[in-house]
Amino acid sequence: MSAEALLRELRSELDDAGLSGAFLVRDLHSGDEIGIDPDVEFPIASLVKIPLAIATLDRIRTGDLDGSTRLVVQPGRSTIRGPMGLTKFHHPVEIAIDDLLYLSTSVSDNTAADTLFDLTPPADVAASLREFGVNGITVRHTLRDLVETPAERFDPDDVHLAHSLAIGAGTAGRGHHIAQLDVTRANSGSARSVVDLLQALWTPSSIPAEVADRVRMLMGENVLRHRLAPDFTSDASTWSSKTGTLLNLRHEAGVVEHADGQTFGVAVLTESRVPAISQPGAEALMAHVAKRLRDYLRST
Numbered sequence: 001m002s003a004e005a006l007l008r009e010l011r012s013e014l015d016d017a018g019l020s021g022a023f024l025v026r027d028l029h030s031g032d033e034i035g036i037d038p039d040v041e042f043p044i045a046s047l048v049k050i051p052l053a054i055a056t057l058d059r060i061r062t063g064d065l066d067g068s069t070r071l072v073v074q075p076g077r078s079t080i081r082g083p084m085g086l087t088k089f090h091h092p093v094e095i096a097i098d099d100l101l102y103l104s105t106s107v108s109d110n111t112a113a114d115t116l117f118d119l120t121p122p123a124d125v126a127a128s129l130r131e132f133g134v135n136g137i138t139v140r141h142t143l144r145d146l147v148e149t150p151a152e153r154f155d156p157d158d159v160h161l162a163h164s165l166a167i168g169a170g171t172a173g174r175g176h177h178i179a180q181l182d183v184t185r186a187n188s189g190s191a192r193s194v195v196d197l198l199q200a201l202w203t204p205s206s207i208p209a210e211v212a213d214r215v216r217m218l219m220g221e222n223v224l225r226h227r228l229a230p231d232f233t234s235d236a237s238t239w240s241s242k243t244g245t246l247l248n249l250r251h252e253a254g255v256v257e258h259a260d261g262q263t264f265g266v267a268v269l270t271e272s273r274v275p276a277i278s279q280p281g282a283e284a285l286m287a288h289v290a291k292r293l294r295d296y297l298r299s300t
Contacts, residue, residue, distance in 0.1 A: 006296055007036060010289045014270075017285050021270030022191035025293040028202050028255070028263045032300070034293050035191060042269040043186035044137070045244030046108050047194060047253055048125075051139055053105045053218060054201075055120045055128035056097070057211040065119065067098035073115055085109030105218040108243060110143040117142040122187075129197075132206045136193025140186065180246060191267040194253045198265035202255050216240055219254065226280075228268065231287040232256045232294075241266075248272045250283060262298065266290050 001009075014020060014036075022042060024035035059065040075089050085107045086093065095103075095112075097119070103112035117125075126139040180186050199205070201212045219240040225233070227250070232239040241254025253267040268286050272279060 001296075003034060003296065006292065007034075010292060011036060013285065014289065017282060018273040019270050019282055019285060020273070021268065021286075023269075023289060023293060024191035024195045024265075024267050025290060025297055026195050026199065026265045027297055028199055028265050029261075032297055033195075034296055036289070036293075038191040038195075038267075040269075041183045041188050041190050042251070042271070043181050043183060043246060043249060044189045044194070044269070045187075045246040045249055045251055046110075046113075046143070047189070047242055047244040047251055048139055048143075048187040049104050049108065049113050050197065050201075050215065050219070050242050050253075051125050051129050051134075051137060052113060052116055052120070053101055053215050054132070054207065054211060055125040056101060056116050057214050058128060058208065059120060060097070061208055061211055065097060067101075068096050070094045070096050071100070071115060073111060086111035086115075101214075102218060102221070105215070105242065106221040107223055113143045132200065134193075134197050134200050134207075137189035137197060138187060140188075145180070181249070191269055194267040194269070195265040198253060198255050198267070202263060202265065216255075222254075227252045227283045228254060228266065228287045228290055230284075231291040232266070236260075248275075250279070250286065252286065256294065264294050264297065266294065 022035070022037045022040045024033060024038035026033035056065065060067045072092055072094050073086055073089075074092050085103050086095075086109050097116070100112045100115055103109040104116055120128075122139045122141055129135075129137055129139070200207050201215055205212070219242055220238065222241050222243070224243045227243060228241060229239050232254070236259040238257050239254055240257075241252055244251035248271050249269070250272065251269045255263060255265050257263045268290050270282070270286055272282055274282070
């Protein structure tokens, strides 16, 4: 099958499922790539925790921060909701910066991430990316800002109404009446810029090796493995990634390393037209499309 025919088929499958999005798969050694709308910009949700980890670890490398420093995290410090981690704690806890990095990146703990943002604000994280020559990803706000959406104003049984609003409130030029979904106001990036970031972490770049090594390790320990991981993990491959979720957005970005030495960066940024919180079929389709693109590259 030609690349054009494959992309037509995959676009049709996505449309039938009420999904649209940006996909890019790149061979990190040869640079060959294939994608669907890889330059369309999206709010990146929790994918911002990768740049946050890079900036924090670089400050540890230079001695500006000490990874063993313990910080007291208070319960109820924000309105952040989340399924696990410090977000669920009821009492103050003392945690080292190194351990906050694990919670933020591998567990996607929003409270841990915002504690790190208190040390390295969004503008400084953005400056760190520019310093390392990684362009196309904009960091504007914390996770605390990210979750102050209409979803937090509805009772749990009515959160689907917030998804309906998210689906219908977009404007021309990727703007949105919900600030967190507006690419001119949110943390944002494209599938291409996210894969560029993965490339900088997995191949020699201006990111210091000890920083890149630790970020790769943290992504390899990602506990959220319900999207792309089932299609990219096997006895002959490893999958290191970070997910991102906000209202009708579902993302994942990662690297699959095969035993034969082939290594592929994968970025999937999607938005759903279906006003439902739980959409396992959409997540399975994300993985299916990404795997088909990877398989095409492997076969050429």
